[in-house]
Amino acid sequence: MTSFPRTLLAILSLGILLSACARENFSDLDEFMASKRDRPGGVIAPIPTFKAYEAFSYSATTLRSPFDRPVEVREIAQLQAISAIKPDESRAKEFLEQYTFDSLRMVGTLERDGVSWTLIGDPEGGVHRVTLGNYLGRHHGKIVEMTDSYVAVVEIVSDGTKDGWVERPRTIKLSGV
Numbered sequence: 001m002t003s004f005p006r007t008l009l010a011i012l013s014l015g016i017l018l019s020a021c022a023r024e025n026f027s028d029l030d031e032f033m034a035s036k037r038d039r040p041g042g043v044i045a046p047i048p049t050f051k052a053y054e055a056f057s058y059s060a061t062t063l064r065s066p067f068d069r070p071v072e073v074r075e076i077a078q079l080q081a082i083s084a085i086k087p088d089e090s091r092a093k094e095f096l097e098q099y100t101f102d103s104l105r106m107v108g109t110l111e112r113d114g115v116s117w118t119l120i121g122d123p124e125g126g127v128h129r130v131t132l133g134n135y136l137g138r139h140h141g142k143i144v145e146m147t148d149s150y151v152a153v154v155e156i157v158s159d160g161t162k163d164g165w166v167e168r169p170r171t172i173k174l175s176g177v
Contacts, residue, residue: 069169085156085165086163087140087165094134094135094136095128096120096122096128096130096135096136096137097140099136101137101138101139101153103122103123104120104123104136104172105120105121106150106172108174109146115131116146117131118143118146120151130143130151132144132145139156139157140155140156141153141155141170149174150171150173151171151172152170153169153170155167155169155170156168
């Protein structure tokens, strides 16, 4: 109850204070407004006309991204001349070679005793560490480069002829990047 009289007193004081500031003679303000009204009005420039918008159709959506490595095109005769490319069938298969390349994903990197390792996740949820020279994927994919954000692999795949093989570069990028 003590706050009600204080509030009432504050409101009454404010009302009295505001009424004391009021004046009845505003002749100087009225003269100023009359002089401004008597001046001739200015000319407003017309609205500028703009060219109509021409829609742009991006026609390069089917082309290679400029951020991807260019595909190396070779003639079939050149490919057949490079007969030294063939998978090493006598090599023991590594664990990650049982999975397709697209089912593998890079989940991280680590370094231990000066050796860099890349962590590769398989489709069953397992995580495996690999380094340069290890193999993965069903097409004899050999790891040739490792960074913190991707692993570069060179696969050896059939060129469609009886005994012809070609190298195909692939990358696995870090998941979430």
